[in-house]
Amino acid sequence: MHATVKKKVELRKEYSSIIAVDMGARWVGVSVAPHRNKPKFYGKRIREVRRKYFWLRRKLGREKKLRAIKKIEHKEKRIVNDELHKIAKDIVDEAERHNAIIAIGNLNGVRNNNKGRKVNRKVNSIPFYRMKEYNKASERGILVIEVPEFNTSKQCSKCGSMNTKRPSQGVFICKDCGYQINADVNGAKNILKRAHA
Ligand SMILES: [Zn+2]
Structure with a gap:
């Protein structure tokens, strides 16, 4: 059986911040937001x-x-x-407090087909890809947007260069501008940039 449920929800008209969430390999998720300096790591x-x-x-x-x-x-x-669930609730609560949009990376289409275990596992660990959490956010008037996640882990979030390296899974280094940062945080920053755009 396939059922579709439609429900009208009132989204806010204006937002003052964005919480960008990257689903990392080492962490369940890492988020960055303009309203705070420090990235948040989820899933310890x-x-x-x-x-x-x-x-x-x-x-x-x-x-x-x-x-x-x-x-x-x-x-x-x-x-x-x-x-x-706790992680998703934490993110939605923060979005509500700061009147923020939630931006998550979207691995183009992987939700609908089988593209290998690794990708699937990553997607499965994303609370927001589960409609339940998504609905919960929109019921509270919070907008959840998906941005293309293509190359977010390879691109430098500071200068946009693709000439980068990862000497270890957790470390990201840009060979052009010298930017060095936690690899998951770099991914989240790229998602934030794309969400802004
Ligand atoms: Zn760079």
Whole structure:
């Protein structure tokens, strides 16, 4: 069955800020916003939980305790889901406080097809791609926009150059202007720039 639900929501007419969220590889998400200087990193607890359950699964696997593995898989899923909701709520709350638009990267079309596990996993971890969270934001009058995420991890957010490198997963360096920054923060800054445009 395929059902479509339509609901009229009142969006605000003017916004005074933008929260740009990049779904990173190391973090569930990183956001930057003009109304604050510091980037926000989301998902520390999820990383801890995943690590903990990874070791637990291995241990149980060696002991061949299959039923126990199933049980903890459910538990892990529940905790991670819970944390994702908290992250989404945190972002929507901040947007409400600062009268901000939420801008998220859009990996062109990956939601609708299978383009490999890595991409899917990244998309699955995005709370805003789940309609529920999106609806929650718009019910509160907050606009969520998608900007093309193409090359946001390769492009320098300071000078726009593509002549860049990542000596390690977390570090971004621009070979043209010398800008050095956390790679996920650079991605979020690019999303912010594109959202402005
Ligand atoms: Zn640069």
